Amino acid sequence: MTAAVLYELGLPTPYETSTPFVIEEVDLDGPGDGEVLVEIRAAGLCHSDLSIVAGLRQRILPCVGGHEGAGIVREVGRGVMGLRNGDHVVMTVGAGCGHCRPCYDGRSALCDESGAPRGQGLLPLGTRRLHRGGQPVFHFSGVSSFAQYAVTGAEALVKIDPDIPFDVAAMFGCAVVTGVGAVFNTAKVRPSQSVAIFGLGGVGLNAVMAARLSGASQIIGIDIKPDKFPLAHELGCTATLDATAPDMVEQVRAMTDGGVDFAFDMTGVTSAVTAGIAMTRKAGEMICVGLGSSSELTSYNHASLVLRETVLRGSLMGGGVAARDIADYLRLYQQGHLPVDRLRSETIGFGRLNESLDLLSRGAVLRQILLPHG
Known part of the structure; x- marks a missing residue:
């Protein structure tokens, strides 16, 4: 698949010239137990992406970027409940395991069990499904939505109404649930x-x-x-x-x-x-x-x-339970109370990803949406 891979942090601006994201072919293994393969239809560019690119916070490299997205379920691993092929989903980094103390307290973004593997560039169960030329490529916050496909933990996915456009739904995974x-x-x-x-x-x-x-x-x-x-x-x-x-x-x-x-x-x-x-x-x-x-x-x-x-x-990530909150906020959008679509600045392809980071850093845009399949 085609993906945007980050190899080095702290490159100078303009990013259109220094090209922190390299657009290339990457291999993706299928989902294991508790995991889901998603065809990414839209991914939002966020200031959190920008801060990582700038080197303000560290990540295991190389990694496929992106932590806010929406797409279609294409394969489910063993043990996955509530999702099936063809479902439309929002991807979020705010999901938790459901059984640690923060999750019991209703703060899934602070999850003890899933947070540590994500920080190591892995999926919540400690697996890695990305590689290139026999060398490991790591996941970004357990999502990696700057790609045509992604394997994620099932808990990172929220099923949505298929009538909701992907370029709107993608924003709910981070921008909406956080704000x-x-x-x-x-x-x-x-x-x-x-x-x-x-x-x-x-x-x-x-x-x-x-x-x-x-x-x-x-x-x-x-x-x-x-x-x-x-x-x-x-x-x-x-x-x-x-x-x-x-x-x-x-x-x-x-x-x-x-x-x-x-x-x-x-x-x-x-x-x-x-x-x-x-x-x-x-x-x-x-x-x-x-x-x-x-x-x-x-x-x-x-x-x-x-x-x-x-x-x-x-x-962090709205201080609540991501799966519950995203579903609630999507209903508010559909009822006309939360016009998130007003925040879309433009849609882009892989070829403009680095340039779009420059626009974001200058405050010239609100939310740009990457369409990995054009």
Whole structure:
């Protein structure tokens, strides 16, 4: 099959020139016990992909990229229940084993059993199905959707209505479940509460839509790209602010009578986290969703955190149960309450994958969708 293989991290921009993803033929073995072969029909490009390419976080190389996708089941391994050939599915990295402590607690993205193998470039049961010329090729977060086909653990797949377009469904595997889940599960935003959202990309705009559905009275979108503001207003923002404005924190505190109930950072930028903490009200919450460098540290005023009872927390893949949440969010989309299709920037083929990373790094697009079969 044709796949996008990552051999080296930290190559310089523009990526169109340095070509971190090499498009080539790769061998894929069939599914083993508990595994499923999926024909990939669409895969989303995410800032998490960009941070890996930039070398901010490490992966076992070489690997086939991509962690957000949708496709058609083509073969099921022994022991797989609930899926059969021809089913349409969303692929997600947020799935868990179902029987460890985090899974029992309703936080499948923190799964002890499946997380370690994924970090080693393997599938959840410790297997590897990719190779090239007799040499191993590793899986990306147990998904590897930048390819024409993928073998995944069955738990990473969520069956969907075949009427949902693949280029929309693909976004639910990461962007939607992460952004919407941060609002619904992690923050549990209630009617009349106020929120500020740093970063109006695919994840951030999903959080905007979720905040609107939650009944938030004030939804303040913050970004360095003002050209994102019109769509942000259409999707639910009551106000938008330029992140580079020197008085941005003061503006938020003034318009919310002392600060927001929740600030969400979708960027992974430390200055956004610091500003978010400063703009929350007493007992407000700063929720960190975006991932930056694994070695980067953020400082805060400890006395202020205590005296104001500020809550600082993370949210991984929406802080819930991926299979359950994705199914719920898909229903909201079908009912017209979650217009995720508004976030599609364009569809691309393998030939534009590296160029598309440049567009993503410049903030020129929201969600680009790779169509592996053209």
